[in-house]
Amino acid sequence: MDYEEIKAKTDYIVNNPIRNFKLEELKGIIERYHKNHPKSKEVYERMCKIIPGGVEHNLAFNHPFPIASKKVYDCYMETVDDIVMTDYLMCGGPIILGHQYKPLIDKVVETIQEIGPCHGITHEYEYLAAEQLQKYFPSCEIIRWLQSGTEADMLAIRIARAFTNRKWIIKIGGSYHGWSDQLTYDMHVPGTKLLESHGIPKPVFKFTDSCPPNDIEELRRMFKEKRKIAAVIIEPMGGESGAMPTRPGFNKEVEELCHENRALMISDEVVCAFRLSMGGGQAYYGYTPDISVFGKIVGHGFPSAAAIGGRADVMAVCGAGVTGGKRAYSGGTLAANPLTCAAAYWAIKFVEETNATEIAGRAATRLSSGLNEVFAKYDLPWFSYNFGGTVHFQTSCVFGLNLNDPKQSGQIPIRKDFMGEMGAALVDQKLISVAGSRFYTCILHTDEIIDETIQKIDNICQKVE
Numbered sequence: 214m215d216y217e218e219i220k221a222k223t224d225y226i227v228n229n230p231i232r233n234f235k236l237e238e239l240k241g242i243i244e245r246y247h248k249n250h251p252k253s254k255e256v257y258e259r260m261c262k263i264i265p266g267g268v269e270h271n272l273a274f275n276h277p278f279p280i281a282s283k284k285v286y287d288c289y290m291e292t293v294d295d296i297v298m299t300d301y302l303m304c305g306g307p308i309i310l311g312h313q314y315k316p317l318i319d320k321v322v323e324t325i326q327e328i329g330p331c332h333g334i335t336h337e338y339e340y341l342a343a344e345q346l347q348k349y350f351p352s353c354e355i356i357r358w359l360q361s362g363t364e365a366d367m368l369a370i371r372i373a374r375a376f377t378n379r380k381w382i383i384k385i386g387g388s389y390h391g392w393s394d395q396l397t398y399d400m401h402v403p404g405t406k407l408l409e410s411h412g413i414p415k416p417v418f419k420f421t422d423s424c425p426p427n428d429i430e431e432l433r434r435m436f437k438e439k440r441k442i443a444a445v446i447i448e449p450m451g452g453e454s455g456a457m458p459t460r461p462g463f464n465k466e467v468e469e470l471c472h473e474n475r476a477l478m479i480s481d482e483v484v485c486a487f488r489l490s491m492g493g494g495q496a497y498y499g500y501t502p503d504i505s506v507f508g509k510i511v512g513h514g515f516p517s518a519a520a521i522g523g524r525a526d527v528m529a530v531c532g533a534g535v536t537g538g539k540r541a542y543s544g545g546t547l548a549a550n551p552l553t554c555a556a557a558y559w560a561i562k563f564v565e566e567t568n569a570t571e572i573a574g575r576a577a578t579r580l581s582s583g584l585n586e587v588f589a590k591y592d593l594p595w596f597s598y599n600f601g602g603t604v605h606f607q608t609s610c611v612f613g614l615n616l617n618d619p620k621q622s623g624q625i626p627i628r629k630d631f632m633g634e635m636g637a638a639l640v641d642q643k644l645i646s647v648a649g650s651r652f653y654t655c656i657l658h659t660d661e662i663i664d665e666t667i668q669k670i671d672n673i674c675q676k677v678e
């Protein structure tokens with residue numbers, strides 16, 4: 214589905230009332246959820262006593278309460294209530310070889326047995342993994358390992374400021390770049406600005422701003438203003454991993470505009486690397502960023518995996534250890550630990566050997582075209598598209614709301630609630646999604662599993678008014 218069609222379909226959904234579940238059907242979905250998951254409910258009740266809000270993982274949506282896992286393998290999750298779910302959460306993107314991919318587990322276990330998870334000095338897996346990453350990201354002449362996407366994005370803007378001697382960072386409205394102080398701004402729904410910035414003093418955002426998605430003229434205008442822009446940071450597929458897709462050509466236009474103005478372009482590849490294409494967003498869309506940010510997928514879900522890479526002259530300002538002179542400080546006791554670096558080295562190797570990116574992409578294409586057939590069959594305005602191994606299916610289009618339109622601006626809670634209900638309807642069909650609106654695929658989502666999933670979505674569509 215091309216950009217214009219996605220835009221037209223989004224416009225239709227946001228300008229019309231949402232298609233809800235029939236009341237009786239929704240009641241049934243929620244009743245079965247309670248009946249089928251009593252142990253998950255017990256876990257949740259216990260969690261509520263000690264964990265803020267009773268849940269620390271937001272991606273799956275948690276209506277009416279979160280599901281707790283017991284065993285996870287291949288493309289399945291077995292819950293504490295012994296229900297086997299087909300998993301399309303894939304830990305929020307990094308799992309593309311399937312859970313517990315044995316050759317990778319064996320290599321990581323071997324590393325732990327030989328040298329433990331972390332010891333604080335250099336290990337050869339650091340450069341081996343960096344070389345492996347660079348093979349697919351030639352724009353990354355120098356690479357530094359970090360511990361999370363949030364941390365890597367945080368360092369990216371610090372490096373950009375130190376290198377350019379400028380202060381302003383421009384992000385694209387609705388995009389997510391982790392939860393560091395300065396980037397917790399205008400997230401999820403474009404134009405929401407400080408809506409989710411509680412606990413962060415306003416002056417922190419003195420030099421952060423956002424540009425509406427795909428609006429190159431507005432970005433040009435921002436460059437023409439007096440302020441000095443250090444960098445523009447983008448999510449290659451568009452905000453929320455492509456829930457608000459990038460207009461064809463936009464990323465390249467950003468690169469050109471940045472370079473005309475001697476600013477840096479930062480490409481946040483946390484979800485795109487090895488999932489959208491082996492070379493991430495920059496290879497897929499054809500542009501060359503100055504700095505690239507990597508997260509969870511570089512270690513295939515092993516904890517403490519992230520990296521930042523870029524032009525050698527730019528990255529020179531982030532030398533750690535004994536480097537003197539002007540430097541963008543970075544640290545992290547557990548960063549570049551052998552466990553993570555071994556996981557990264559082997560994960561990239563296995564993704565390459567198994568052709569995982571292409572296979573997961575094919576599964577995603579089959580799924581999204583099957584979903585579109587089902588939505589058409591029930592005359593629903595819902596729609597689906599995929600970018601590589603990331604499938605979006607839009608039902609309430611919360612991310613597409615235009616906050617300048619008074620009819621749409623009050624709709625965020627209602628449309629978010631519907632996504633929660635959709636999440637519950639998917640669990641009812643033994644499917645785990647990302648936030649009731651996204652599926653990540655892996656090499657183990659076979660045609661048979663995909664077709665079964667399409668039939669389950671058909672079952673869900675039958676429950677809609």
Ligand SMILES: Cc1ncc(COP(=O)(O)O)c(C=O)c1O
Nearest residue numbers: 361362363389390391481483508
């Ligand atoms: C595009 C993007 N950037 C940054 C992050 C933050 O990464 P982490 O959760 O590892 O801090 C995410 C997380 O999903 C992301 O999707």
